Amino acid sequence: MRDVARAVEMSPMTVSRALRGDETVNEKTRDRIRRVAADLGYVYDSTAQAFRTQKSGFVAVVLPSINNANFAETFRGLSDALTGSGVQLLLGSTNYRLEKEEELVGQLLTRNPEAIVLTGGHHTDVTRKLLENAKIPVIEIWDLPPDPVGHVVGFSNADAMSLIVQHLVRQGRRKLAFVGAAAGSDMRGVARRDGVIAAATALDLTQVAQIDAGPAPVSMRHGAEVVVKLGPAIATYDALVCVSDPVAFGVLNECRRLGIKIPDDVAITGFGHFEIAAVSSPRLTTAGVHANKIGRKVAGVLQDIFAGETSAQWIDVGSELVLGETS
Structure with missing residues (x-):
């Protein structure tokens, strides 16, 4: 100087x-x-200034994965909406592990963030205690938790899957199978599975089969391996309701390799409205969850917080059925 x-x-x-x-x-x-x-x-x-003003100038964001296109899109929406605000984002990834989230939150809080954004509403008791003691704004995204820590910007995974189940049943599909990660390894996946079962039960379907695609995060490869393992017997189901579009794409490709006709022999649906759903052949039926909009809404909440707004916000961005050619 x-x-x-x-x-x-x-x-x-x-x-x-x-x-x-x-x-x-x-x-x-x-x-x-x-x-x-x-x-x-x-x-x-800026260290001395941050110490003097108690403002670090950054917001911590914790995502389950930086490889997932939808989480990346949420981060992009948040980053774009904060352009010019002077706020910087510090990103951490949990790889879908609550204990990793606990570790990250502890580390990030030592940096004195002005707010923290967490994906999902499930956290360890230690994480919740850390957040309560930190006394900074917390925004939970991609979920509508029953017991939120602070602000919420998300949607109901169960409601999104209900849209898919209702669509399949209207088509006369009665024997459904849910293809997702191993139980307990992906809480949003668990919510989607439970949503499928609840919607099916409400429509008098007695049973939904559950097909374990492996530990989270499950991908195209995991979807393909499910079909390889079950072989032509996969077509004994009327519909395969997949936890995400990448998993559905893997299932779709392997089914076609086996000569299984989609959707005549079996319908396939995804989740998330990823770009791959629109460009696959045939195009995937999926649930759209407005990933970019979530990021932009989070930016709006942050701007309200920095302007002095203290009341907790609850924003449900909703979901929609996106019809493709696989159902």
Whole structure:
């Protein structure tokens, strides 16, 4: 900073105020100091300012996976909507493990984030205690938890799957199988499975088969392996209700390889309205859950929080049935 001050022939205090955006330094001078600092390769250290103001300038975001296109789209919507706000995002990934989320939350809170965004409404007791003690805004996304920690921006996984089941039953499909991750390894997957069973029961279907595709996160490969394992017997079901579009795509490709006609022999549905659902051949029937909209709504909640709004917000972005050619 002294080097910058010498270059502009001003005091280090003036340089410091200019670099942190203090309007007591006129705009023309601030611009000149920033240009000189950039030419010298100087980066302003905001640590002292954060300590003084108790504002770190960033929000922590915890996602189950950075490989999942829908979670990436949610992050993009949030990031795009915060452009120009001065807020930066610090991202962590749990790989669908609650104990990893607990570890990440503990680490992130040491960085003094101004808010934290968590995917889902299921957390360990330790995580909930950490969040309560931190006394910062918490936003839970991609779920509608019955006992939220703070703000909520999400949808009902069960309701989304109910749309799919109702559609299949209207077509006369009666023997359904749910294809998803091993029990307990993906709480949103569990909610989707339970939603399928509840919707089927309400429509007088006596049983929904459950096909374990492996530990979360399950992918196209896992979907294909389910069909390889069961072989032509997979077509004894009227419909395969898959936990996600990638799993459904894997199931679809392997069924076609075996000569099983889709949807004549068996219907296949996905979840999430991924890009792959629209470009697959045939196109997948799926549930759209507005991933980008979730991110943008979260940004709106954050902006309200930073503006001084203190009441908890509950935002249900809903879901929709997206008809394809596989049902």
